[in-house]
Amino acid sequence: GGRLGxxxxxxxxxxxxxxIRAALxxxxxxxxESGPWNGVAPHPVTNAEFTQGLARAVHRPAWFAVPRFGLRIALGEMAEFLVASTRLEPKALREAGFEFEHPRLAEALDDLLAGERRPTSRTSRA
Structure with a gap:
């Protein structure tokens, strides 16, 4: 995989x-009444940073980029959603005292993928 555009x-x-914790x-x-509430982490990233972070987390290279025209050919108008820039921050959540357990992408990806990396054995399954 690789970055988009x-x-x-x-x-x-x-x-x-x-x-889930933020919703609760x-x-x-x-x-x-303190909103609007943005359900996003406090550290947004660029698509290139996200792609590199995900590649690192799954131990795979992210050498290739998908050019914008390729996305348009494959997806038509939907391609614009993939190359549009949206930088939201959780201002209301932070001001209300909410604390994120996973504020940074690298740690969040490591946590989400930790279960995928655990070795399993057929004999340990009931």
Whole structure:
């Protein structure tokens, strides 16, 4: 795999556990009227940074880039969603006191993929 287009487009992301915790946090107190709530991690990354981080986490190279025109040929108008830049930050969550367990991409990917790396044995399964 590789970056999409130039790779300089911003991507907001969030670890699934933090998204669930944020939803529970918002619903459990007097926070509902403090929004708008952006369910994103506090450190957005570019597409190139995301691609390199994912490649590192899965121990695979990310040498190739998919050019914008290739995306348009394959996906038509949907390609614009992949190369559009969106940089959101969780301002209301942070101001309300929410603390992220996985604020940075590298650690979040490592956590999400940790179960995939654990060796399993057929004899250990019940």
């Amino acid at each position: 130039r790779g300089d487009q911003w991507m907001s992301w969030i670890h699934l556990d933090d998204l 946090f918002i619903g459990s107190g007097d926070h509902l």
